[in-house]
Amino acid sequence: MGRERVILGSVELRTTPALGPLSLARPNPLGEKLQRYGALGQHDLGTLDRLCRNRKNLLSNLELAHEGHRLRTVYMIVTGVAYRYKFLANGRRQILGYLLPGDLCDVEFLLSNYCDHTVSLLTDAEVATIPAAELAQTIRDFPSIGRALMQAAAVEGAMLREWLLNVGQRDSVERIAHLFCELAARMQCLGEEGDDLALSIPLTQVELADSVGLTVVHVNRCLQRLRAEKLIAWNRRRLTILDHERLRRVAGFDKSYLKLGRSAQLSGSRQIAAFAAVA
Amino acid sequence: MGRERVILGSVELRTTPALGPLSLARPNPLGEKLQRYGALGQHDLGTLDRLCRNRKNLLSNLELAHEGHRLRTVYMIVTGVAYRYKFLANGRRQILGYLLPGDLCDVEFLLSNYCDHTVSLLTDAEVATIPAAELAQTIRDFPSIGRALMQAAAVEGAMLREWLLNVGQRDSVERIAHLFCELAARMQCLGEEGDDLALSIPLTQVELADSVGLTVVHVNRCLQRLRAEKLIAWNRRRLTILDHERLRRVAGFDKSYLKLGRSAQLSGSRQIAAFAAVA
DNA sequence: CGAAGAGTTGAAGCTCGTCAATAATCGTGG
DNA sequence: CCACGATTATTGACGAGCTTCAACTCTTCG
Numbered sequence: 001m002g003r004e005r006v007i008l009g010s011v012e013l014r015t016t017p018a019l020g021p022l023s024l025a026r027p028n029p030l031g032e033k034l035q036r037y038g039a040l041g042q043h044d045l046g047t048l049d050r051l052c053r054n055r056k057n058l059l060s061n062l063e064l065a066h067e068g069h070r071l072r073t074v075y076m077i078v079t080g081v082a083y084r085y086k087f088l089a090n091g092r093r094q095i096l097g098y099l100l101p102g103d104l105c106d107v108e109f110l111l112s113n114y115c116d117h118t119v120s121l122l123t124d125a126e127v128a129t130i131p132a133a134e135l136a137q138t139i140r141d142f143p144s145i146g147r148a149l150m151q152a153a154a155v156e157g158a159m160l161r162e163w164l165l166n167v168g169q170r171d172s173v174e175r176i177a178h179l180f181c182e183l184a185a186r187m188q189c190l191g192e193e194g195d196d197l198a199l200s201i202p203l204t205q206v207e208l209a210d211s212v213g214l215t216v217v218h219v220n221r222c223l224q225r226l227r228a229e230k231l232i233a234w235n236r237r238r239l240t241i242l243d244h245e246r247l248r249r250v251a252g253f254d255k256s257y258l259k260l261g262r263s264a265q266l267s268g269s270r271q272i273a274a275f276a277a278v279a
Numbered sequence: 280m281g282r283e284r285v286i287l288g289s290v291e292l293r294t295t296p297a298l299g300p301l302s303l304a305r306p307n308p309l310g311e312k313l314q315r316y317g318a319l320g321q322h323d324l325g326t327l328d329r330l331c332r333n334r335k336n337l338l339s340n341l342e343l344a345h346e347g348h349r350l351r352t353v354y355m356i357v358t359g360v361a362y363r364y365k366f367l368a369n370g371r372r373q374i375l376g377y378l379l380p381g382d383l384c385d386v387e388f389l390l391s392n393y394c395d396h397t398v399s400l401l402t403d404a405e406v407a408t409i410p411a412a413e414l415a416q417t418i419r420d421f422p423s424i425g426r427a428l429m430q431a432a433a434v435e436g437a438m439l440r441e442w443l444l445n446v447g448q449r450d451s452v453e454r455i456a457h458l459f460c461e462l463a464a465r466m467q468c469l470g471e472e473g474d475d476l477a478l479s480i481p482l483t484q485v486e487l488a489d490s491v492g493l494t495v496v497h498v499n500r501c502l503q504r505l506r507a508e509k510l511i512a513w514n515r516r517r518l519t520i521l522d523h524e525r526l527r528r529v530a531g532f533d534k535s536y537l538k539l540g541r542s543a544q545l546s547g548s549r550q551i552a553a554f555a556a557v558a
Numbered sequence: 559c560g561a562a563g564a565g566t567t568g569a570a571g572c573t574c575g576t577c578a579a580t581a582a583t584c585g586t587g588g
Numbered sequence: 589c590c591a592c593g594a595t596t597a598t599t600g601a602c603g604a605g606c607t608t609c610a611a612c613t614c615t616t617c618g
Contacts, residue, residue, distance in 0.1 A: 086444045089531050094447040096440050108433045111426070116437040116536050147390070154387045158395040160439050165365045165373040168446045168492030172606075204564065213447030218606055220566060236615080237564080252368050257395050451574075483596065497574055499598060515583075516596080 016060045016123050016202050016237075028052050029102030029190070030076050030128075036260065037151035044145055051138055052076055052128035058121055064105050065119040071109040073129050077101050080125025081201050085210065086117045095211040097159060098122070098201070100186055107153060110135070123202060151259075158257045167213045170252070173222045175212040177251035180232065182258070184241055189260045202237040295339045295402050295481050295516075307331050308381035308469070309355050309407075315539065316430035323424055330417055331355055331407035337400055343384050344398040350388040352408050356380050359404025360480050364489065365396045374490040376438060377401070377480070379465055386432060389414070402481060430538070437536045446492045449531070452501045454491040456530035459511065461537070463520055468539045481516040 031048040034040060040048075055078060064075045064082060082099040084106075096117060099105055109115045110132050121127075139146040159182070166178050183201060209219045226232045231247045233240040241247055310327040313319060319327075334357060343354045343361060361378040363385075375396060378384055388394045389411050400406075418425040438461070445457050459478075466478060488498040505511045510526045512519040520526055 084440075086440060088444065088448050092448040094444040096443060108436055111429050112433045112437070112538075117440055150390050154391045157387055157436065157439070158391070160436070160443065161363075161365060161375050161396055164375060164439065164443045164446060165367065167443060168373040169367050169371040206564080215607055216565085217567090217608080221606095224566090234565095259391075484598095485596080494575055495597085496576080496599090500574090503598085513597095 029078060030104070033102035034145065034148035034152065037148040037155075038144055040144055040148065044142055047138055047142055048145065051130055051134060052078070054129045055126055056129060057126050058124065060121050060123050060125070062121045063118060064121065064127070065109060065115045065117075067116060067118045068114055070114050071106070072132055074107065074110065074132060074135055075105045075119075076128040076130060077103050077105070078126040078128055080127075081122040082119055082125065083122050083207070084117050084119050093210045094213065095207060097156070097163065098183065101190055104149075104152070107135075107149060122207070155257075155259050158259075162257050172212070172214055172218060173225055174251055175214070176208065176219065176222050177226065177231070177247050178253050179208070179211055180239060180241060181248055181251045181253035181255070184244070185253075185255045185258055185260060189258075201239070203239065204237055308357060309383070312381035313424065313427035313431065316427040316434075317423055319423055319427065323421055326417055326421055327424065330409055330413060331357070333408045334405055335408060336405050337403065339400050339402050339404070341400045342397060343400065343406070344388060344394045344396075346395060346397045347393055349393050350385070351411055353386065353389065353411060353414055354384045354398075355407040355409060356382050356384070357405040357407055359406075360401040361398055361404065362401050362486070363396050363398050372489045373492065374486060376435070376442065377462065380469055383428075383431070386414075386428060401486070434536075434538050437538075441536050451491070451493055451497060452504055453530055454493070455487065455498065455501050456505065456510070456526050457532050458487070458490055459518060459520060460527055460530045460532035460534070463523070464532075464534045464537055464539060468537075478518045478520070480518070482518065483516055 028045075028049050030052055031040070031045045034048065035045075060080075065071055067086065077099050079101055082103075082105060084096040084099070085093050086096060087093050099119070105119045106115065139149065162182070166175050170178060187200065205216050205219050205223070208223075209216045212219070214222075223232070223234055226247075227234060229246075231241070231243050231250065233242055247253075307324075307328050309331055310319070310324045313327065314324075339359075344350055346365065356378050358380055361382075361384060363375040363378070364372050365375065366372050378398070384398045385394065418428065441461070445454050449457060462478060462480060466480070484495050484498050484502070487502075488495045491498070493501070502511070502513055505526075506513060508525075510520070510522050510529065512521055526532075
């Protein structure tokens with residue numbers, strides 16, 4: 001595969017701690033997120049809190065799920081960042097998405113035979129471990145939670161499609177700018193973005209390259225152009241967006257697909273509403 | 280947008296009929312497909328047949344769903360082919376996937392506010408129209424159907440991720456070869472592929488280009504190389520795969536993510552099993 | 559301090575895109 | 589049936605975008 005991997009359970013010496021507000025403890029980001037997708041009562045929220053009570057502090061580079069394996073536990077990111085990726089036989093890697101606090105990894109795995117991609121921690125992270133059976137029971141008992149989870153899955157699908165459009169059709173600078181806009185919008189929604197609009201995600205240029213389908217060298221040159229234009233700053237793996245509006249125009253970014261606003265829960269979701277467990 | 284569109288309801292003069300066995304009437308491809316994902320009883324299959332009883336013959340280029348609109352009906356492809364795509368502001372288009380007989384367009388739309396992409400008919404097609412409410416009721420009453428639909432959605436997600444890996448990391452010839460392998464595998468599973476392994480999908484090189492993120496001109500040259508290598512033949516929008524095994528190796532194609540085999544229903548899907556309707 | 563990781567730079571060249579023109583095919587109407 | 593326009597496929601010349609290779613710097617951390 002041409003790349004080293006740290007598998008679950010192995011010791012990892014170098015860790016990359018999350019920077020800034022991302023490392024602050026938060027009550028239950030899953031509940032906060034799901035509230036965007038459907039009105040949840042106190043009972044629902046309490047249930048979600050109980051569901052996420054088992055937490056672990058894990059080091060960066062740990063694999064939460066490995067391509068080809070089966071998953072018995074669902075993980076929810078409490079603090080920190082994770083990311084999904086797939087390898088090609090020749091060692092090239094495509095990053096498929098980033099998991100921020102409140103994101104699950106991965107409901108889909110539960111109903112598939114095996115995971116088709118790998119999920120690793122980008123930073124040290126606090127993670128809630130949710131037994132599959134317990135999640136299933138919760139969905140069975142609380143339809144509004146199931147409904148919100150379905151909506152969350154739909155948004156994940158929309159992100160993936162937008163990502164494909166990005167990699168397939170935009171040029172290098174636009175691609176990178178679009179990725180930055182998406183991450184910034186999601187972080188802002190979490191209240192994780194500081195006043196200076198610095199992203200609390202410690203991305204290396206290698207990861208950036210694997211995200212947008214370019215080489216590190218070229219990504220580096222694109223970043224220099226974005227910096228020369230005073231759109232962003234970059235130091236020590238940390239991005240700062242200097243001119244949000246111009247960056248958005250460069251990227252052709254329209255955040256509506258992320259369904260971050262209040263409006264997300266207004267329409268839709270009336271027809272098919274929730275999972276129900278059966279087995 | 281730089282491209283003409285044919286919206287639902289408008290008259291279309293030029294149509295592209297599906298070639299070969301694709302145009303044969305089949306009983307209910309949805310039932311056949313879902314059986315791969317979970318054991319369905321006679322009762323389930325009968326229900327699926329009733330669900331798909333309303334059928335329409337539609338002309339190619341018709342839009343089944345338009346980006347930004349809301350959907351009240353779910354469509355199931357009975358015969359023919361459809362495809363999903365998104366536009367960029369500058370008119371560039373990324374094709375996100377192809378819908379073959381048995382595929383739904385799009386369960387996800389039902390629970391989202393609006394569709395984030397457009398779905399159009401590539402060929403003339405027979406389509407079953409399923410009222411959203413009826414589908415919801417079916418899922419509520421028949422958990423095994425809901426479970427199978429979830430599995431189908433999971434496979435769609437896996438296809439999308441593989442597609443992104445393809446566009447992001449493979450070179451031009453590999454990309455095209457991989458797309459061919461995927462389509463061939465799915466068609467073969469439908470029993471739609473003739474002895475000569477000719478695909479019954481009338482693809483233009485423009486659509487190929489928009490699928491893999493290349494220009495038409497370059498796609499044309501890649502096709503010539505694949506033809507020179509005696510891996511494929513191409514005439515009148517019709518692909519024939521001459522050497523399946525070598526094409527597979529060129530593409531680095533591994534069909535396991537498509538979950539086409541019997542094994543699909545063996546493990547998994549025990550935890551969370553089905554949708555349930557709520558509203 | 560030394561080693562490893564991350565970022566930066568330059569030179570060279572291949573892949574792929576752009577422009578533009580021509581040929582082949584298809585569908586339609588005369 | 590043929591002629592026509594529109595779509596699709598093909599070809600050549602040229603150049604830009606991106607990759608590759610390789611070296612070097614800077615930072616991080618033990």
